Amino acid sequence: MIPSPLRIAFAGLAHSHPFTDARNARRLGAEVVAVCDADADAATDFADRFGARVVGSPAALITHRPDVLVATPRPDEIVPLLRAVAQSGAVMPVFFNKVVAATDAQLTAWESALDDVRAPVGTASVLRFAPALTRFAGDLAEQEIIGVRVHAQHDNAGFQLPGRAWQDDPVQGGGTLVTVGVHAWEMIDRIVPGARFDPASGWSRRSTGATTRSEDAAGVDGLLRRAEGGQPIPVQVTITGLSGPDRYSADVLTARGLHTVELDVGAANEQLGFAGLVRALLEEAPSERVPAPWAEARAVVANTIRAAGFVRDAQESGE
Incomplete structure (x- = not known):
């Protein structure tokens, strides 16, 4: 109450x-x-x-x-x-x-x-408060997590409007890798709380004719390292700002099998948190x-920034 x-x-x-x-x-x-x-x-x-x-x-x-x-x-x-x-x-x-x-x-x-x-x-x-994600994370809490794959898709056209163009700026507001990417890292933090992301490889692109100042698609792979130690967890993240409906999904491999959640974007107010x-x-x-x-939220912000910086540095160096 x-x-x-x-x-x-x-x-x-x-x-x-x-x-x-x-x-x-x-x-x-x-x-x-x-x-x-x-x-x-x-x-x-x-x-x-x-x-x-x-x-x-x-x-x-x-x-x-x-x-x-x-x-x-x-x-x-x-x-x-x-x-x-x-x-x-x-x-x-x-x-x-x-x-x-x-x-x-x-x-x-x-x-x-x-x-x-x-x-x-x-x-x-807001995805931290999505009921399906909360249940999903709870179901996995006692399981040995072997690998994580997440996709966050949110059309970035709204970030390019005159009053919101700062969101599409990689330096000022973060661009797609941050503005959309934070949702991916929030989902990951619900599944593996507080883990630090160490990136290993990444890519990004802008489609022909794309108007975004940042990227309309990107991905990064690496390892999640829990503060308490233990075996690092491989993670694969895809972040897209392409035209079309939103999508927030996670696949988690555990010793008991593959577990999947996809949030219901059609009921966004309740189901997206x-x-x-x-x-x-x-x-x-x-x-x-x-x-x-902040003590709990810092990992999400730091991982979002670390992943975005790694991908953009790799893109600039041609790796």
Whole structure:
């Protein structure tokens, strides 16, 4: 049971997720109290839809004393937002929609800014909350995993729109290998929690006539190494931003056989984890906790960046 009414605020409207989050929050009885974004028209539209107040800065947002803050800023707005939270001394949970860092430099800046934040901070792809993936990972928890293969497909046409083109930029927002790839690494982390990815080979391409600034298809192979040691697990990841329907699937080979999961993209709100994310946020907030806290989420972000960098370096060197 979710205590209500909880007060939720939104910092940044860089892509579509906060609109879905706000709808789900209201369905669950939460009150959307405030929103801020550099785009005043977008903030006003959001406020009109969800009964929120538009404010001019993250600092002003925090004065409304939300129970939980959902952040979806552009990459260059992430560190200033963390600093505003730190300076406020607030302890309400803060959840960042993906992507919080697309490069090693952005990851370093993110972690440096986090050092001064008292509030619990989390981040994840929504797929972490997909019920079928949760069940799948649970069924495998006691099994010896021999190998993993994952495919994440999400049409990247939306990332090329004028207001969202930063997502297609490998340096600023990560391009397909990060923006879509984070979903693949989130799935892998649910199956093999906390493992570090060591890449061995990779490839990427842009199809003839493709308009993306990054890649429309890529793949990387390597080993997953658990922090506690043990036999490394071979992993194969395919990431595509081709036109057509989304697809998120995983094949896991264990000593007992082959196990497969494919998420139902036709029921995205529930089955891809959008509803589950907000439900988890509202359940954890009264205890000043956040789902996917950074200590657990870091492996996903680091693996996403490591894989993307390896593939692009290999492509540039002609390997």
